Amino acid sequence: MHTRDTRRARRAARAALLSVPLSLALAPVLSSGPAAAYEPLVEKQSVTIPVFTTQGGETIPEMTLGWESYGTLNAARDNVILITHFFSGTSHAAGRYAADDAAPGYWDSIIGAGKPIDTDRFFVIAVDTPVNLGVHNPTVITTGPATLHPETGAPWGMDFPILTIRDFVETQKALLDQLGISRLHAVMGASMGSLQAYEWAATYPDKVERVIPVIGSGWADGDLIAWLNIWGAPIRLDPDWNGGDYYAGTPPLRGLAEALKLVTLHAQHPEWSNGVFGRAWADEGRDPADGFDHLFQIEAALDSAGAARAATSDANHFLYLCKANQLFYAGHGGGLYDGLLAIEAPVLLIHTDEDLIFPGDAVRETGAIIKSDGTPVEIVELQGTRGHLDGVVSIAQAGAAIRAFLAR
Amino acid sequence: MHTRDTRRARRAARAALLSVPLSLALAPVLSSGPAAAYEPLVEKQSVTIPVFTTQGGETIPEMTLGWESYGTLNAARDNVILITHFFSGTSHAAGRYAADDAAPGYWDSIIGAGKPIDTDRFFVIAVDTPVNLGVHNPTVITTGPATLHPETGAPWGMDFPILTIRDFVETQKALLDQLGISRLHAVMGASMGSLQAYEWAATYPDKVERVIPVIGSGWADGDLIAWLNIWGAPIRLDPDWNGGDYYAGTPPLRGLAEALKLVTLHAQHPEWSNGVFGRAWADEGRDPADGFDHLFQIEAALDSAGAARAATSDANHFLYLCKANQLFYAGHGGGLYDGLLAIEAPVLLIHTDEDLIFPGDAVRETGAIIKSDGTPVEIVELQGTRGHLDGVVSIAQAGAAIRAFLAR
Structure with a gap:
């Protein structure tokens, strides 16, 4: 069954697909479609919140986060679109840092001059979350267990406060406040980014004019809570984790x-x-029948992808992200549906029924609850073979719907 | 949102469902439906194969396996139905070992006097596989890494040969040969049991008269291979695993x-x-917002289930089972579809579209391939909320179809 020809064909197919990010679940991707990358070179900036107080009442001195923007803030400061990132993502949503970057930001296919999120018109801004997974990625600026406590000079470790999606939103709001931006034309994000988008609209209905949640639902349900627990299990089992105390x-x-x-x-x-x-x-x-270390190709590919991604990531940050996602339901602190019902802004929900992390039923239920008190909700279904990841790699399919939604 | 009433309601619902096996993925279950358990007490027996030669050409001296049976072998020895078990299962398919057993065997709802697999008519036999997961369960008799090599007197450990689903079939055939049984009225199994059923029909088309694969497809595809790798990861990460050398x-x-x-x-x-x-x-x-050791209920339930099941299981056996499943495609050693095309016996495929391990598409594709050369294939879809597990807990839904299929 393993003829050389079928092997060659499979390798060709694999090579073709590796040009989109096998190496990470939800990673920066090459742009799709005819449009060129967002053209001006992107500059990573940073913001420091002198004292950040979490929803849990703890304080984090000198919360520093990276951010980047595409397009120009207008005089009225009312042309702002906030992009919130996914679990393993960063604020690099579009463009390149250098002309020879291998790939632009992850949603470059829809962000740029003349694109659905048109940078000739909008000021698009994206912020690295706290406890960002890629803390050892040189383009990421974040604050979390792996970063130094300004008073002790040592990494926080597991003494870092537990954060929620609402806390992420508050860091973004702090940046926007510093920039004098008081309203968002839209907030849009994929996966964990969609949770931040729901949370923005639920918490600040007077500041959010449009919401575009992609591949995500309005709360972490029991199934997602369980999976997030299991995502973290390999870290907790690694003896080098040592209860989170491994920075030395x-x-x-x-x-x-x-x-x-x-x-x-x-x-x-x-x-x-x-x-x-x-x-x-x-x-x-x-x-593979001859030994436990003789692998199938997909096993080796996943091993490589995991190891490559681990090199720029931090294990405690991973666990803090799992916890933040488990704790999420829109409108943090109220009843389960109160936050969704508090959303006033029109919603464009983008998802795929092939999604194993946020199944279609949960997304449709979220839409139905938001719509139940008259808030306009539009749903776009993506097609593809990549499951959850299609929300990143196939977002251009929703380009026309996004353009029209932003123009209304 | 966490009112006492909703908590109470959830606990009641949980208690009701815990009476079916939360404690393990695919475990013995209470019978459903009105029929009583298979009545005569079941006696575990054992068979020893003096020298077993694996498909890989290695030899295992004194391969001893448990088996049990329900009903009576007729004089012509042609009323035999073989039940092959799932990944975490055993040969305890029906009945009770003692009158006060908490639960009968896992498919008791369809095996017994007057039931779809009627023990007034059929001699139903089930065999513990080699490398059975529950090697420390006192009702399981198996041979694998955790059992003693007869020559060294020490556990085999990772020196135990890698086995395939075909090897499991050969152990069952050795038992049937010892019992003077040369033909099977039917072979039926769920999940990993269905793989054995396909393999029986593909390898011995002259000995198998009917096949009933439940919740399984004709080969382990790339996705299942990847998941089986990930199933085993926590074991390999546990420092106590020590490369499989932990029996001392x-x-x-x-x-x-x-x-x-x-x-x-x-x-x-x-x-x-x-x-x-x-x-x-x-x-x-x-x-759960207040600490990493403050859990959601489903996390605690999974923790309890995992720990309870681990107490009677062996980690190396788990890894050998993963490998056997990864290596499977019907007709071991030929082309990918050759084994399915070699099946001559009529096939009754039972599955559910909610199955995340063996998705409906893979099952339907398997059926289409078997059917392509004229072999009769009938498909029954189960309904339920338990996913893959419905193939065990909801099998009675297919009772009428099984009864009719066995009578044809």
Whole structure:
């Protein structure tokens, strides 16, 4: 069954698909469609909140976060679109830092001059979240367990306060306040970014004019809570994790890599794993039947992806992100549906029924609750073979709907 | 949002559902429907194969396996139905070992006097697989890494040969040969049991008269291969696993418990996790927002289920089972579809579209391939909220179809 020809065909197919991000579940991707990348070079900036108080009542001195923007803030400061990022994402939503960057920001296909989120018209801004996964990625600026407590000079570790999606929103609001921006033309984000978008609209209905949640629902349900627990298990099992106290020693990279393998697979769809890899072996001549270290190709690919991503990530940050997502329901602190009912801004929901993390039913239920008191809700379904990840790599399919929604 | 009433209602719902096996993904269950349990007490027996040669060419001296049967073998020895078990299952398919057993075997709802698999007519036999997960369960008799090599007197550990689903079939054939049984009226199994059923029909088309694969497809595809890798990751990360060499020390129970949590969740469906647990807290007064050890109820339930199951299981056996499942495609050793095309016996495929481990598309594709050369294939879809697990707990829905299929 493993003829050289089918192997070659599979490798060609794999190579083609590796040009979109196998290496991470929800990662920066090459732009799709005919449009060029957002043209001006992007400059990462940073904001420091001198004292940030969490929803849980704890304080974080010198909360510093990275941000970037595309387009120009108008004089009225009313042309602002906030992009909130996903679990393993960053504020790099569009454009390139240098002309020879291998790839632009993850949603470059829809953000730029003349694109659906038109930077000739809008000032688009994106912010690295606190406890950002990619804390060791040089383009990420964040504050979390791996960063230094300004008073002790040592990493916070697990003494860092637990944060919620609402806290993420408050950091973004602090930045916008510093920039003198009091209203958002729209807030849009994918996956964990959609949770921030719901939270913005639920918490500040007077500041948010439009909401575009992509591949996400209005609360973390029991199933997602359980999966997020299981995502973190490999980290907790790695002896190098040491209860989160590893900054003076060896970081738990094996556990983190396994956790990222799981996220990668969970964010995909069987059509991808079967179509690209099938039952191909990782190494010709090393039959997986002959040893536990003889792998199938998809096992080796996930190993590589997990290890590559782990190199710029932090295990404690991963666990803090899992916790923030588990704790989420729109309108933090009220009844389960109160936040969704508080949303006044029109909503454009974008999702795919092939999503294993935020299933279509949960998204439709979210839409129905928001709509139940008269708030306009429009739903666009993406097509593709990548599952959850289609919300990143296939977003251009919703380009016309996004353009029209922003123009209304 | 966490009122006492909604908590109470959720607890009642949880208690009701815990009477079916939350504690393991695919475990013995209470019978459903009006029929009583298979009545005569069941006696576990054992068979020893003096020298078993694996498909990989290695030999295992004294392969001893448990088996049990229900009904009476007729004089012609042609009334035999073989039941093959799932990943975390055993040969205890029906009946009770003692009158006060809490629950009968897992498919008791369809096996017994007057039931669809009628023990007044059929001799139903089930065999513990080699490398059975529940090697420390006193009712399981198996041979694998945790059992003693007869020559060294020490556990085999990772020196135990890698086995395939075809090897499992060969152990069952050796038992049937010893009993003088040369033909099967039918072979039926769920999940990993369905793989054995396909393999029986593909390898011995002259010995198998009917096949009933439940919740399984004709090959492990790339997606399942990847998930099986990830199922095993927590074990490999547990320092007590020690490369599989732990029988003289502490077994990797934490890793094994995490692996079993993952299997448990994967074999369920969101309707279950959301319907039973939702966002309820594990402990009143311990808000999950206040600490990493403050859990949601579903996290605590999965922790308990994983730990309980780990106590009677073995980590290396888990990894050998993952490998056997990864290596599976019907007709071991030929082309990918050759085995399915070799099946001559009529096939009754039972599955559910809510299955996350063996999705409906894969099952339908399997059926289409078998049918393509004229072999009769009938498909029954189960309804339910338990996903993959409905193939065990809701099998009675297919009772009439099974009865009719066996009578044809």
